[in-house]
Amino acid sequence: MARAARTRLPQPVFHEPVFGEDGSLPDPTGFSTAHGSDNALYKQIGDLAKKDVVAIPKSRIGNDGMFSLAAAYGSHGPQIVRKITDAGKIVFHSLGDSGASNAGKYPKELRVADQVTLDCASAAEADRAAFLYHLGDVVYNFGEARYYYDQFYEPFRNYPAPIFAIPGNHDSFVIPGTKPADAPLTTFQRNFCATQTVITPEAGSLHRTAMTQPGVYFTLDAPFVRIIGLFSNALEDPGVISGLDKTKKWPVTNIQIDFLRAQLTLIKQQKYAGAVLLATHHPAFSYSPPDKDGGSGGDHGCSTAMQQQIDAVCHEVGVYPHAFLSGHAHNYQRYTRIMNFGGREIDVPFIVCGDGGHNANNLVRARRGKPAQEPNAGADVGYLEGKGGVADVKHLFLAKYDDHNYGYLRIHVDRQYLKIGFHQVGARSLAQSRYDMVTVRLADRHMVAN
Numbered sequence: 001m002a003r004a005a006r007t008r009l010p011q012p013v014f015h016e017p018v019f020g021e022d023g024s025l026p027d028p029t030g031f032s033t034a035h036g037s038d039n040a041l042y043k044q045i046g047d048l049a050k051k052d053v054v055a056i057p058k059s060r061i062g063n064d065g066m067f068s069l070a071a072a073y074g075s076h077g078p079q080i081v082r083k084i085t086d087a088g089k090i091v092f093h094s095l096g097d098s099g100a101s102n103a104g105k106y107p108k109e110l111r112v113a114d115q116v117t118l119d120c121a122s123a124a125e126a127d128r129a130a131f132l133y134h135l136g137d138v139v140y141n142f143g144e145a146r147y148y149y150d151q152f153y154e155p156f157r158n159y160p161a162p163i164f165a166i167p168g169n170h171d172s173f174v175i176p177g178t179k180p181a182d183a184p185l186t187t188f189q190r191n192f193c194a195t196q197t198v199i200t201p202e203a204g205s206l207h208r209t210a211m212t213q214p215g216v217y218f219t220l221d222a223p224f225v226r227i228i229g230l231f232s233n234a235l236e237d238p239g240v241i242s243g244l245d246k247t248k249k250w251p252v253t254n255i256q257i258d259f260l261r262a263q264l265t266l267i268k269q270q271k272y273a274g275a276v277l278l279a280t281h282h283p284a285f286s287y288s289p290p291d292k293d294g295g296s297g298g299d300h301g302c303s304t305a306m307q308q309q310i311d312a313v314c315h316e317v318g319v320y321p322h323a324f325l326s327g328h329a330h331n332y333q334r335y336t337r338i339m340n341f342g343g344r345e346i347d348v349p350f351i352v353c354g355d356g357g358h359n360a361n362n363l364v365r366a367r368r369g370k371p372a373q374e375p376n377a378g379a380d381v382g383y384l385e386g387k388g389g390v391a392d393v394k395h396l397f398l399a400k401y402d403d404h405n406y407g408y409l410r411i412h413v414d415r416q417y418l419k420i421g422f423h424q425v426g427a428r429s430l431a432q433s434r435y436d437m438v439t440v441r442l443a444d445r446h447m448v449a450n
């Protein structure tokens with residue numbers, strides 16, 4: 001039977017959200033019968049994915065509103081939030097680009113989803129992830145309803161906590177001729193931005209209820225941390241968050257700029273002391289060598305204009321996030337941006353974690369018969385900043401990367417520190433799986449030894 005029936009029967013409304021299944025279900029042995037492949041179509045429409053943006057749906061709540069972790073947990077929310085607060089720290093997962101677009105990729109997605117699930121099951125209570133934050137590209141190649149079961153619900157069937165998400169380009173690009181009801185963002189919103197606690201047709205026979213995020217851009221307010229998530233639209237490159245691009249190429253509204261301004265202003269007015277993260281699917285920085293004879297960038301470029309727009313709002317308000325999270329490029333990259341902001345020097349990690357199962361791509365590719373020149377850890381990449389931004393950047397360097405393994409972020413925030421670890425899948429224990437970690441002291445914004 002096709003898992004995602006097109007008939008829209010009224011969905012039962014539940015009083016409580018449900019996350020993982022009650023009891024562990026075994027790994028699927030393959031895609032359901034509903035899953036075909038769009039790879040041929042994807043090749044055909046390649047050029048459109050360089051120029052067709054989509055309208056940004058407005059959030060259900062005001063620009064200064066937030067979605068609380070407690071609300072996502074239903075009536076248990078206040079109790080869960082109290083436990084996290086009493087423990088003095090929160091732990092959560094984050095990853096991007098998990099969707100497996102063919103059967104060959106499926107085991108990779110399952111390994112990542114299984115490991116974050118196992119981490120939840122085996123961690124001591126105070127170290128257990130409170131949620132997973134998905135950085136986009138949940139369902140390939142075009143966010144089709146009929147693929148949600150295989151690529152999202154089934155792999156994460158035993159993950160026992162809320163899964164928040166911002167849409168990636170693959171969750172939003174519209175194939176010409178698609179009916180509005182079948183537009184990928186409509187499906188995304190049905191599954192992540194539902195107005196009621198329902199099980200969607202996409203979940204098939206599983207019990208995970210749809211998330212009730214207020215929109216495709218939103219602030220998640222959790223103990224010790226706020227995550228401002230923006231939708232960076234449907235292009236392969238670059239990420240587009242507004243129509244403020246100087247080239248005026250992208251006909252989208254500036255509602256996310258107003259939203260970002262309102263959220264940063266709120267942080268300032270409240271003198272918010274927790275960690276502030278900013279998430280976009282497309283990364284501000286992705287490695288691309290200046291000397292093309294040394295190879296070309298392996299996988300997606302920088303979204304310079306997008307970052308300059310974010311920087312401009314941050315400067316206007318006088319608040320800068322502690323770290324940036326992205327996916328899209330199918331590898332792990334960690335940059336450090338040392339900048340002058342508000343009269344002091346701050347260290348800001350920019351992290352790409354787009355190896356959640358779809359692919360793991362090389363950072364550099366050979367070009368014109370010359371071997372790829374791999375960068376050294378700590379390589380100066382100031383040229384990735386581009387020209388014309390307001391940020392006063394002293395130094396931008398590629399601190400560390402991994403372009404061979406699949407993995408995810410395990411993030412820890414307490415009253416003093418933000419710690420972002422990158423874990424590879426396949427290691428024998430969680431401790432052995434950690435490949436990288438960066439620690440930022442919240443008060444003075446400096447990186448410290450882990």
Ligand SMILES: [Fe+2]
Pocket residue numbers: 136137168169170281327328329
């Ligand atoms: Fe992407």
